[in-house]
Amino acid sequence: MDRSVDPEIAAHHKPGTSTTGDGAEDSAAVTGADGAAASAAASAAASAAAAIPAPAIPAPAMPAAGEARVVARFEIPYRACLDRDGRPLGPLPSFASDVELLRRMYRTMVRARTFDAKAVNLQRTGKLGTYPSCLGQEATHVGVGAAMHPEDVLFTVYREIGTKFWRGVELYSVLMYWGGDERGTIYTRNPQDFPFCVPIGSQLPQAAGAAFAMQIRAERRCTLAFVGDGGTSQGAFYEAINMAGAKALPLVCVIVNNRYAISVPVSQQTAARTLAQKAIAAGIPAVQIDGNDALIVRQVVGEALARARAGGGPTIIEALTYRLGDHTTSDDATRYRSREEVDDAWRAEPIARLRNFLTARGAWNDTEEEALKRACAEEIDAAVKQYLATPKQSTDSMFDYVLAELTPALRAQRDEARRYAQRS
Amino acid sequence: MAKMTMVEAINMAHAWEMAHDPDVVVLGEDVGTNGGVFRATVGLQQRFGATRVQDTPLAEGLIAGAAIGLAAQGIKPVAEIQFMGFIYPAMDQIASHMARLRNRTRGRLTCPLVLRMPHGGGIHAPEHHSESLEALLCHHAGLRVVCPTSPLRAYGLLLASIRCPDPVIFLEPVRLYRFMKQEVEDNGEALPLEHCFVLREGADVTLVTWGATTVESLKAAEQAAAEGISCEVIDVASLAPIDHETILDSVVKTGRLLIVHEAARNCGVGAEIAATVAEQALYDLLTPVRRVTGYDTIMPFYRLEHDYIPSLARILDGIRAVMGD
Ligand SMILES: Cc1ncc(C[n+]2csc(CCOP(=O)(O)OP(=O)(O)O)c2C)c(N)n1
Ligand SMILES: [Mg+2]
Numbered sequence: 001m002d003r004s005v006d007p008e009i010a011a012h013h014k015p016g017t018s019t020t021g022d023g024a025e026d027s028a029a030v031t032g033a034d035g036a037a038a039s040a041a042a043s044a045a046a047s048a049a050a051a052i053p054a055p056a057i058p059a060p061a062m063p064a065a066g067e068a069r070v071v072a073r074f075e076i077p078y079r080a081c082l083d084r085d086g087r088p089l090g091p092l093p094s095f096a097s098d099v100e101l102l103r104r105m106y107r108t109m110v111r112a113r114t115f116d117a118k119a120v121n122l123q124r125t126g127k128l129g130t131y132p133s134c135l136g137q138e139a140t141h142v143g144v145g146a147a148m149h150p151e152d153v154l155f156t157v158y159r160e161i162g163t164k165f166w167r168g169v170e171l172y173s174v175l176m177y178w179g180g181d182e183r184g185t186i187y188t189r190n191p192q193d194f195p196f197c198v199p200i201g202s203q204l205p206q207a208a209g210a211a212f213a214m215q216i217r218a219e220r221r222c223t224l225a226f227v228g229d230g231g232t233s234q235g236a237f238y239e240a241i242n243m244a245g246a247k248a249l250p251l252v253c254v255i256v257n258n259r260y261a262i263s264v265p266v267s268q269q270t271a272a273r274t275l276a277q278k279a280i281a282a283g284i285p286a287v288q289i290d291g292n293d294a295l296i297v298r299q300v301v302g303e304a305l306a307r308a309r310a311g312g313g314p315t316i317i318e319a320l321t322y323r324l325g326d327h328t329t330s331d332d333a334t335r336y337r338s339r340e341e342v343d344d345a346w347r348a349e350p351i352a353r354l355r356n357f358l359t360a361r362g363a364w365n366d367t368e369e370e371a372l373k374r375a376c377a378e379e380i381d382a383a384v385k386q387y388l389a390t391p392k393q394s395t396d397s398m399f400d401y402v403l404a405e406l407t408p409a410l411r412a413q414r415d416e417a418r419r420y421a422q423r424s
Numbered sequence: 425m426a427k428m429t430m431v432e433a434i435n436m437a438h439a440w441e442m443a444h445d446p447d448v449v450v451l452g453e454d455v456g457t458n459g460g461v462f463r464a465t466v467g468l469q470q471r472f473g474a475t476r477v478q479d480t481p482l483a484e485g486l487i488a489g490a491a492i493g494l495a496a497q498g499i500k501p502v503a504e505i506q507f508m509g510f511i512y513p514a515m516d517q518i519a520s521h522m523a524r525l526r527n528r529t530r531g532r533l534t535c536p537l538v539l540r541m542p543h544g545g546g547i548h549a550p551e552h553h554s555e556s557l558e559a560l561l562c563h564h565a566g567l568r569v570v571c572p573t574s575p576l577r578a579y580g581l582l583l584a585s586i587r588c589p590d591p592v593i594f595l596e597p598v599r600l601y602r603f604m605k606q607e608v609e610d611n612g613e614a615l616p617l618e619h620c621f622v623l624r625e626g627a628d629v630t631l632v633t634w635g636a637t638t639v640e641s642l643k644a645a646e647q648a649a650a651e652g653i654s655c656e657v658i659d660v661a662s663l664a665p666i667d668h669e670t671i672l673d674s675v676v677k678t679g680r681l682l683i684v685h686e687a688a689r690n691c692g693v694g695a696e697i698a699a700t701v702a703e704q705a706l707y708d709l710l711t712p713v714r715r716v717t718g719y720d721t722i723m724p725f726y727r728l729e730h731d732y733i734p735s736l737a738r739i740l741d742g743i744r745a746v747m748g749d
Contacts, residue, residue: 129548129726158550180548180726198552199510200482233481235513261482263458269481336457395731398721413689413719420737 080290086356109138112162136324139350143297171383201234211249230261245282248313258323263336279316291319292350433575437582452504488514495535505541509552523566543595556687562664580615597636620670626656644739679710689717
């Protein structure tokens with residue numbers, strides 16, 4: 001039987017109030033970026049939304065006998081501030097009048113991109129290990145950083161250097177991490193932030209735990225956790241968001257939908273039309289945003305964090321972006337995606353967009369751009385020098401942090417490792 | 425006959441078996457279009473179609489669990505876990521079900537399948553990509569654990585694993601994927617499981633090893649020979665169940681045992697071998713058994729990985745030590 005209501009019909013909801021279960025309705029609707037809610041932002045979202053498949057969701061069979069009614073209805077709003085060229089799509093969020101904040105966001109995005117290119121080069125010349133480029137995702141990463149408070153706690157995956165830089169992690173530390181040295185996880189600012197997390201999805205239950213601690217102590221702090229599109233397939237993702245919903249934890253989860261998990265496109269990862277809608281099953285408000293629009297990232301993440309801080313519970317935000325680079329320096333993305341697709345994604349990239357916006361408002365100019373590029377290059381060169389000049393750790397470091405104290409057996413092994421290190 | 429690397433031989437074994445057994449299906453993360461991150465499954469999707477070679481969603485618990493379901497339905501899954509460090513989400517499926525489906529149904533249901541994965545370190549990979557976790561699997565009755573160390577053995581042992589009626593965990597030492605080339609005939613001939621391979625015969629020391637440390641062990645044996653010490657080098661190859669007989673026979677002959685493995689020492693497979701020798705050949709030993717292994721630490725980030733992995737120098741000292749020097 002056909003559904004009685006067009007599933008594309010959806011009102012524009014504000015995040016936080018958008019996901020509602022309604023026991024008395026006669027149909028269910030899930031509207032993604034390709035639905036009515038996105039129409040206002042259609043041009044900005046066009047490339048972003050196009051890669052999300054929209055398989056027809058089969059209409060539930062209405063039984064010929066017995067009672068049948070729809071007991072819940074859900075919607076996924078889509079939000080964006082700027083179009084691809086940096087033109088406002090509507091009224092701007094109030095923080096947009098804080099020009100210094102916007103300029104700082106822009107500078108951090110450029111800093112992340114410049115660092116990223118240098119890191120890829122270092123890997124190519126054998127001076128860095130495998131490195132995952134953040135190219136194209138800077139607005140999501142920096143927008144999240146800008147929305148967080150220093151006392152919040154951050155759980156990243158491995159690509160979000162823009163967020164780390166915003167929170168004071170040094171370029172040097174990131175080089176050390178990908179250069180195969182544990183000291184790259186030592187953060188002097190925001191020391192409660194977790195290090196990069198390589199096992200996909202595993203950071204999320206921990207993030208739920210950190211949020212649980214904040215709730216138990218009735219603190220006005222939040223936890224923010226990133227996860228990739230691929231990461232939303234892991235059991236740990238579902239387990240964590242389920243608990244976050246059940247206990248109304250102060251957790252904001254940002255799904256970075258960069259369209260791929262290595263070579264696997266989102267369309268092969270899930271039949272869900274949006275990744276945001278995974279929140280629905282956990283009873284969590286969900287919103288999809290243009291992740292290449294730094295303004296909407298800052299705004300929507302900020303709203304979610306504020307609500308979480310006030311005891312309003314978790315939010316899941318799906319940021320639509322695109323991984324413009326290879327998965328890592330070990331990957332060759334030409335094996336699985338077309339040149340045209342990447343070219344098209346470049347037209348929606350986040351940095352030019354924010355620069356256009358700032359320039360149009362007289363908040364940025366070419367002289368500043370040149371000065372920023374020079375400053376980034378100098379800062380990065382200094383960090384690279386420091387990294388390359390850092391001797392590797394002693395073999396003792398393998399043993400020093402295994403347990404709070406060395407056991408006799410470990411001490412003997414430590415001494416053995418020392419002997420061989422001295423000989424070589 | 426073509427000369428090929430170990431990863432090419434692994435690919436060839438997949439292809440042979442898929443061509444000869446229509447029930448063989450390949451699944452895992454990035455195994456299709458991309459051909460696997462090490463290219464072990466490259467070309468298989470083009471050749472055998474998108475039904476028989478499929479990318480899965482990113483979830484190791486799913487991969488292991490789905491392989492069980494597939495196998496119980498008569499499909500022969502050859503599933504890839506992208507790196508051994510990512511096996512943990514799959515451990516529930518492996519330990520609670522894969523290992524015991526036959527036993528708990530008194531043989532009514534079984535799950536012959538292969539779960540392949542890169543094993544060990546030494547290639548400057550990021551955190552969590554260099555783990556040696558064989559002991560975790562060997563501890564579970566109901567699994568076979570196999571670890572080839574050459575193109576020839578990879579080809580023959582993978583064929584044997586796919587044809588085996590039991591679930592097989594197939595560990596592929598990353599350091600050896602492209603370490604050397606060997607002529608491998610594509611003849612579909614399997615090598616025996618539960619069988620050690622004697623890589624070098626010798627009279628004074630039995631050097632038992634597996635995985636990538638076979639390379640340094642053979643080098644050490646070579647150098648020890650120059651010192652007048654004759655080492656018999658045994659590649660255990662099948663870590664569960666182990667062919668203890670070959671090891672015991674060798675120890676009875678040499679009277680000395682050195683065990684070398686990359687995994688941490690504590691509760692490692694080397695401990696099981698040492699204990700078996702103590703139980704069954706103690707009085708044949710001329711000197712105490714020794715182990716040269718990874719340390720009981722977390723596998724370090726890559727700058728120190730070669731301080732962790734047993735080095736030639738440590739193995740040579742181990743040989744000298746069991747000689748009583
Ligand atoms: C548990 C686990 N399985 C497999 C991998 C190997 N791996 C590294 S990144 C990746 C894809 C992740 O995709 P996604 O979550 O979309 O994040 P992205 O890399 O796109 O940022 C995979 C499969 C891993 N790191 N962890
Ligand atoms: Mg992704």
